[in-house]
Amino acid sequence: MRRYLYLGVFFAGCAGLAVEMSASRLLGNYFGSSNLVWAVIIGLILIYLSVGYTIGGKWADRSPDFKTFFTILAWASLLIGLVPLAARPILRAASQAFDNMQIGVMVGSFISVLALFSLPVTLLGTASPFAVRLALQEKENAGKVAGKIYTISTLGSFVGTFLPVLLLIPAIGTYRTFVAISSGLMLVALFCLGMTSGFKSTLKLLWMPLLLALATSLGLRGFDKQAEGIIYEGESAYNYIQVQEINDYRLLRLNEGQGIHSIYHPTLNNFNGSWEQVLVAPYFNAAPTTPEDVREIALLGLAAGTSARESYKVYPQAAIDGFEIDPEIVSVGYDLFEMDVPTLNVYVEDARWGLSHSDALYDIISIDAYKPPYIPWHLTTQEFFQETYEHLSDNGALVINVARILDNRRLVDALYTTIHSVYPSVYVVDIPDTLNSMIFATRQPTQSDNLIANYIGLSEDPNTPTLLMSSLETAILNIQPDPQSGTLFTDDKAPLEWITNAMIMDIFRSDQIEVLQ
Numbered sequence: 001m002r003r004y005l006y007l008g009v010f011f012a013g014c015a016g017l018a019v020e021m022s023a024s025r026l027l028g029n030y031f032g033s034s035n036l037v038w039a040v041i042i043g044l045i046l047i048y049l050s051v052g053y054t055i056g057g058k059w060a061d062r063s064p065d066f067k068t069f070f071t072i073l074a075w076a077s078l079l080i081g082l083v084p085l086a087a088r089p090i091l092r093a094a095s096q097a098f099d100n101m102q103i104g105v106m107v108g109s110f111i112s113v114l115a116l117f118s119l120p121v122t123l124l125g126t127a128s129p130f131a132v133r134l135a136l137q138e139k140e141n142a143g144k145v146a147g148k149i150y151t152i153s154t155l156g157s158f159v160g161t162f163l164p165v166l167l168l169i170p171a172i173g174t175y176r177t178f179v180a181i182s183s184g185l186m187l188v189a190l191f192c193l194g195m196t197s198g199f200k201s202t203l204k205l206l207w208m209p210l211l212l213a214l215a216t217s218l219g220l221r222g223f224d225k226q227a228e229g230i231i232y233e234g235e236s237a238y239n240y241i242q243v244q245e246i247n248d249y250r251l252l253r254l255n256e257g258q259g260i261h262s263i264y265h266p267t268l269n270n271f272n273g274s275w276e277q278v279l280v281a282p283y284f285n286a287a288p289t290t291p292e293d294v295r296e297i298a299l300l301g302l303a304a305g306t307s308a309r310e311s312y313k314v315y316p317q318a319a320i321d322g323f324e325i326d327p328e329i330v331s332v333g334y335d336l337f338e339m340d341v342p343t344l345n346v347y348v349e350d351a352r353w354g355l356s357h358s359d360a361l362y363d364i365i366s367i368d369a370y371k372p373p374y375i376p377w378h379l380t381t382q383e384f385f386q387e388t389y390e391h392l393s394d395n396g397a398l399v400i401n402v403a404r405i406l407d408n409r410r411l412v413d414a415l416y417t418t419i420h421s422v423y424p425s426v427y428v429v430d431i432p433d434t435l436n437s438m439i440f441a442t443r444q445p446t447q448s449d450n451l452i453a454n455y456i457g458l459s460e461d462p463n464t465p466t467l468l469m470s471s472l473e474t475a476i477l478n479i480q481p482d483p484q485s486g487t488l489f490t491d492d493k494a495p496l497e498w499i500t501n502a503m504i505m506d507i508f509r510s511d512q513i514e515v516l517q
Helices: 002-031 035-062 066-100 103-116 117-126 127-135 141-171 174-197 199-203 207-219 273-283 306-314 327-335 351-356 382-390 408-421 449-459 466-477 496-508
Strands: 230-235 240-246 249-254 260-263 298-299 319-323 342-348 362-367 392-403 425-430 436-442
Touching: 002 035, 002 103, 002 117, 002 127, 002 141, 002 174, 035 103, 035 127, 066 103, 066 117, 066 174, 066 207, 117 127, 117 249, 117 260, 127 141, 141 174, 174 199, 174 207, 199 408, 230 327, 249 327, 249 342, 260 306, 273 306, 273 362, 273 392, 273 425, 273 436, 273 449, 273 466, 298 306, 298 351, 298 425, 306 466, 319 362, 319 425, 351 382, 382 392, 382 408, 392 408, 408 425, 408 436, 408 466, 425 466, 449 466
Parallel strands: 298 319, 298 362, 319 342, 362 392
Antiparallel strands: 230 240, 240 249, 249 260, 392 436, 425 436
């Protein structure tokens, strides 16, 4: 009998952590996966479990039998499968509220969905104390039995931590992951109930899998979000991915959908955004600098390849190394964004790791991996920028796309300060009609007047691509004074959260969220 108890404890522990990881992903698709969102999810899950521990101990003392234990697990499994389906219409409303910046609806949706997890997680929390009560036969073995049960529960939690992230969510999506967790726990609970209390007890609960199957078939139809022109929706281990097509423009959006990560149009090359500014970086060097001088380009944060396509238009002779950590985004780039650039070499790996293991010296290193609040801190530090410096050719240049919010330029100031601790010359260009700034840095000491001198020289060559000239014009007209001193980011201390959290609060109070690129 005890082996069935251990089996139930293992799967309860597995389901508990799997639900927590999946809940963060479910909410992250709509509200983002910032440290604030994670903190709220983990905090409330811990409260629900704590309530479950208390209830489980009292419940076990009143009804110490296997039938009660496995019936509780069966109910928990059913609620796991039903909660995200019940949450789906709420989250769709939240998606529309995000687009319209209806803060009250967004906050209400967030709280409502988290509240829906209270029942199944609380029931899962009853498992371990209930199991301890059932397993105890002699007081002398109490510590040994309790230790074994909590060990088995923790091993289940270990499996549950990785199962949804590495396997289920990328393979079947977040909603179906909840259904899979529910089905697995339900199967174990009903089987163990039959083995310990007779299969008549199991027959009385067979309506549960039938209800789950019906709710799943009805609740999983259609796209997760209701937005204009959705032509693709998918999930990976890293992101919720959505592609919209509006007036022949294809837009790549990730997670909660704010900000355009890549853009494509079948007849246009210039989108007057941050992507084109990658082309400008070499021309802070002394004139004459020409397109033929660019032989190697690294794009850290390839996304669906907008900058890669534009770089090929201007620098067809240059080898382009694109680093993108998410393989599903790469697939979307090839399938929907015409990313089959002849000179592009795609590396599906972390940008810093990939750059550190590259033997190439680049003429341009572009970093486009900052989308507040999702800024990988390890790509913002003094040590990282030292690595970029060492991977540039003698006349190489660095360019980074950075967000600012209205008058909040703290992120720009901090990155300028950090980069300037490594590079001799650093410049900031604000992209007009957006909330984006570009930070340029050169390996050699340079001056901003070089940009104008190179523009004049290139304008005299009829073969200079129009895309390059227009991008240079944007940079020249929008170059900014040197920023004020900001925080120096290091591998040991990079307090990005303080800055990005303040930026998020500012953007919620503005009406300019959609111009982030």
